[in-house]
Amino acid sequence: MTQRLQGRTALVTGSTSNIGRAIARAFAAEGAHVVVSGRDDNRGDAVVAEIERAGGRASFVRADLDGTAEASQALAAEATRRLGGRLDILVNNAGIYPPGTTSTTDPATFDRVYAVNVKAPFFLTQVVAPAMVAAGGGVIINLGSWIARRGVPTGALYASTKGALETLTRAWSAEFGGRGVRVDAISPGVVRDPALDPAGTFPGQTLMQGTPAGTAGHPDAIAAAAVYLASDDAAFVHGAVLDIDGGRTGVTTTGVTTTRPTTTGGTTTDGG
Structure with a gap:
């Protein structure tokens, strides 16, 4: 392991499952002391235990990020205390996705989603950003989504x-980048x-039809991108949004004849 985050501290919100958990594990594997955060104590403790079994350092801080300034x-404050008084990396990952359309969304749901997600x-x-500035620098990574730029009904x-x-x-890159916070x-x-x-029967697979990847991604792919952005390898990357989406937003193979290698060394042709 390269230990690209050796000696650094990180807070990953919503890290008791899926993408957040993968990011927390990846950061710890690269040497960071990670605060795992979420609403479920049992799941949080399980992620911490998993990290520690692998030789990493982690702490769990329960938080219900309800959109109030007080909760954030x-x-x-507690994450910084657990990390010895310094927070080098913040990953804003926590979010909720209620099903529904514009017509079926009630005001309470609207307010709840904006409270948690924004x-x-x-x-x-x-x-966190001003504290990073005062400490000499830091990194903030936000989790967007392909669905923000490719309209679906x-x-x-x-x-x-x-x-x-x-x-x-x-906007934050413009505001804080010149003061040492990427x-x-x-x-x-x-x-x-x-x-x-575990069986790979995720119904969302159909949304990846017509893309180069052709299938849903694994959380570790997102975690790998987060490690890159958090590390010095990305020192010249400011205000960027990395599409880690199997080509969903930028590429389509639907209706395009493609040639793919087979396991026997030949080729097979399909129509995407």
């Missing part, structure tokens, strides 16, 4: 919150949580 401030990371960054509310977070990425984002494609779908 409390998490930042207000919580905003107020967390509000307190459902999920308008969620898509708008991820669009907001990607916009905040660029701010970037990852825009994941359709990702399957192996813990929930």
Whole structure:
């Protein structure tokens, strides 16, 4: 292992499952002391135990990021305390995706989704970024989504919150980048949580039809991008949104004849 994050500290919100868990594990494997955060104590403790079994360092801090400044401030304070007084990397990953259309979304759901997906990371960054500036620098990574830039007939509310977070990425980069804090984002494609779908029957697979990948991604692919952005390898990357989506937003193979290698060394042709 390269240990690209050796000696650094990190807070990953929403890291008791799926993408957040994968990022926390990857950061710890690269040498970072990680604060795992979420609403479920049992799942949080399980992620910490998994990291520690692999030889990494982690702590769990329970947090219900409800969009209030107080909740975000409390998490930042406790995470910083657990990490010895310094927070080098913040990953704004926590988010919720309620099903529904514009017509079926009630005001309470609207407010709840914006509270968790936009207000919580905003107020967390509000307190963390200045502390990073005072400490000499840091990295903030936001989690966007492919659905923010490729319209689909459902999920308008969620898509708008991820669009907001990607916009905040660029604004925060302008605001804090010159003072030593890099701010970037990852825009994941359709990702399957192996813990929930070990058989690979995830219905969202159909959303990846007509893409180069042709199938849903693994959380580790997103984690690898997060490690890159958090490390010095990305020192010249500011305000970027990395599409880690199997080609979902930028490429289509539908209707295109492609030639793929077979396991026997020949080729097979299909129509995408």
